[in-house]
Amino acid sequence: MRRLRVAGAVFVAVALMSGAAVAGCGGGGSASSGANTITLYSGQHEQTAESLITAFEHKTGVRVVVRSADEDVLADQIATEGSRSPADVFFTENSPPLESLQAKGLLSRLDSATLASTPARYNSAQGEWVGVSARVSVIVYNPSLISATQLPQHVSQLADARYQGKLALAPSETDFQPIVTAYQHAYGTDATLAWLRKIDSNAAGHVYPDNETVADEVNRGAVAFGVVNQYYWYRMRAEIGAGNMHSRIALFAPGDPGYVVNVSGAAVLKSSRHRVAAQKFVAFLVSTQGQEILATPGTVAGRSSLSFEYPIASSVTTHTGETPFSQLQPYPISLAQLGDGSTAVALLRQAGLL
Numbered sequence: 001m002r003r004l005r006v007a008g009a010v011f012v013a014v015a016l017m018s019g020a021a022v023a024g025c026g027g028g029g030s031a032s033s034g035a036n037t038i039t040l041y042s043g044q045h046e047q048t049a050e051s052l053i054t055a056f057e058h059k060t061g062v063r064v065v066v067r068s069a070d071e072d073v074l075a076d077q078i079a080t081e082g083s084r085s086p087a088d089v090f091f092t093e094n095s096p097p098l099e100s101l102q103a104k105g106l107l108s109r110l111d112s113a114t115l116a117s118t119p120a121r122y123n124s125a126q127g128e129w130v131g132v133s134a135r136v137s138v139i140v141y142n143p144s145l146i147s148a149t150q151l152p153q154h155v156s157q158l159a160d161a162r163y164q165g166k167l168a169l170a171p172s173e174t175d176f177q178p179i180v181t182a183y184q185h186a187y188g189t190d191a192t193l194a195w196l197r198k199i200d201s202n203a204a205g206h207v208y209p210d211n212e213t214v215a216d217e218v219n220r221g222a223v224a225f226g227v228v229n230q231y232y233w234y235r236m237r238a239e240i241g242a243g244n245m246h247s248r249i250a251l252f253a254p255g256d257p258g259y260v261v262n263v264s265g266a267a268v269l270k271s272s273r274h275r276v277a278a279q280k281f282v283a284f285l286v287s288t289q290g291q292e293i294l295a296t297p298g299t300v301a302g303r304s305s306l307s308f309e310y311p312i313a314s315s316v317t318t319h320t321g322e323t324p325f326s327q328l329q330p331y332p333i334s335l336a337q338l339g340d341g342s343t344a345v346a347l348l349r350q351a352g353l354l
Contacts, residue, residue, distance in 0.1 A: 037063040038088040038277045041078065043071025043097065044264060047235065048133070048307040051293050056284045062277045071097045072174050072341075078269065079104055085271040088278040091132070091285070094174050095263050096341030098129040103340060108268045111279050117286035118313040122263050125336055129267035132285045133294050133309035136328055137179055137260045138249045140218050140233050141225035151225060151250055155183060155258025158227070159198035167199060168206040168214045168226030171353040175211055175229050175262070180344035182257040182331050189347070196351035207353070212236075219247040227258070231308035234322060238306065254329035261330040262338065264309060291316035 042049050046068075053064045067074070067087070075097035078085050085106075092098055101107055107128035115127055122131030139151055146166060152158055158167060170176060184192040200207075206223045208214050214226040215236050233249045252259040266285050268278045284290045291311040295318045310318055310325040317325065348354040 036061065036277065037065060038272075038274050038281060039065045039067065039086050040281070041074045041087045041090045042066050042068045043074050043090075043092045045093070045235075045307065048264075048294070048309065049091070052285060052290055055289065055293055056281055059284070059289070060277075060280060062280065064281065070174070075100055078106060078271075081271070082106070083271050085269060087269045088272040088274050089266060089268055089281055091264075091266045093264050094178065094341075095129075095131075095265055095335045095338060096174065096177060096344075098124065098265050098267055099335070099338075100340035100342070101267070101269075102126060102128050106270055108270050108272065108275065110268060110282060114279065114283040114286060117283075122265075122312050122335065124265075124267075129265045130282060130286055131263040131265050131312055131335075132290075133264045133307065134261055134312045134325065135175075135229040135231050135264070135309050136251075136330060137175075137227060137258060137262075138230045138233070138251055139225055140215050140228050140247050140249050142218050142221050142223075142247050144221060144246065145224040148248075148250060153253045154256050155179065155227075155252055156187070156195060158202065158258075159195050160202075163202045163224075165202070165205065166224035167202045168208060168217055168223040169199065169203045169353075170208045170211050170214050170226075170228070171348055172209060173211050174341065176227070177341040177344035177348075178260045178262045178338050179227070179258055180347055181338050181341070182260050182333050184343060184347065185333055185337060186257040186331070192347055193351055196347060196353060200351055200353050215247070219245060221246065229262075230322065234308035234320065235306075238308070251323075251328075255331055257331045257333075259328075259330045260333070261328060263312070263335060286313035288314045288316060290314075295319050 057064060071092045078087055078090060078101055102124060109127050110130055114130055115123055118131045141151055183195060211228040211232045214228050215232045217223050218226050230249060237245050266282045268275060268282060272278045291314045294307050294309060294311040295316050308320060
């Protein structure tokens with residue numbers, strides 16, 4: 001679950017149990033109490049959500065009530081609620097949950113000006129969600145346990161016997177699904193299933209619930225290396241300080257299926273009772289102001305607000321020391337080909353990783 005703190009507006013973590021959502025609202029009142037309030041279902045990280053929402057509320061006067069949980073949980077919740085959903089906007093870490101809801105006919109078309117803010121290849125082909133930021137899969141490794149020259153160059157090598165007990169994974173994270181999908185796209189279903197079973201064996205004892213844990217366990221020397229998105233490592237460094245970093249990151253070989261760029265996006269729900277304000281919020285996310293918040297170091301409530309994701313809209317580029325987005329050489333797979341994640345989930349379950 002993504003836990004949000006107070007910062008301008010009130011952010012309340014939401015427990016979604018037995019198909020029911022319990023929402024907290026800042027300042028009292030219900031999520032549908034007025035046209036100047038929208039309900040956001042957020043699967044994004046707190047650093048990203050807090051700063052963006054606070055700036056939007058200050059700029060527009062529109063109040064944002066947040067229901068926060070993992071994006072796959074929220075997508076299932078929206079699908080269950082259907083036309084009765086109180087959600088106005090869905091904001092995700094990855095594109096598959098948005099593709100899933102789009103296929104179910106639950107998203108509205110976004111304003112053309114909003115879609116034009118982001119390169120078309122990072123948006124829904126149907127114009128029903130827009131790309132907000134991007135991230136790239138990397139290897140995080142501890143050089144005291146494994147040298148850079150010993151790391152796998154190709155994601156297929158994660159199955160090699162030499163990495164038995166050295167690999168860490170968080171297969172239940174939606175971030176891992178695009179890698180599985182890319183592998184299946186490159187090598188086929190049977191090869192992917194065999195690969196997953198081998199990496200399950202190699203990661204025995206080091207299968208973790210989330211990428212934060214993978215990054216932390218590698219950094220403290222509990223395991224040699226793992227696969228995460230790059231921003232987890234940069235966030236950890238910002239939180240604990242460069243002097244406490246004992247790990248590094250490396251990219252897979254250019255064009256390898258393990259080298260995947262995926263996109264965080266946002267959509268307006270067909271169920272929205274406040275579509276004008278909802279469209280305004282999504283437009284803000286991809287505006288120059290919204291993208292600069294993603295790109296520029298700052299603080300919210302006394303802590304770093306920088307997401308370390310790559311801004312991809314309104315021609316804004318990151319001001320951090322990451323590899324420039326324009327220099328990345330990922331596997332050539334489209335967001336439409338990454339799909340809704342269902343194939344990856346089925347393969348992960350079949351392999352025993354879920």
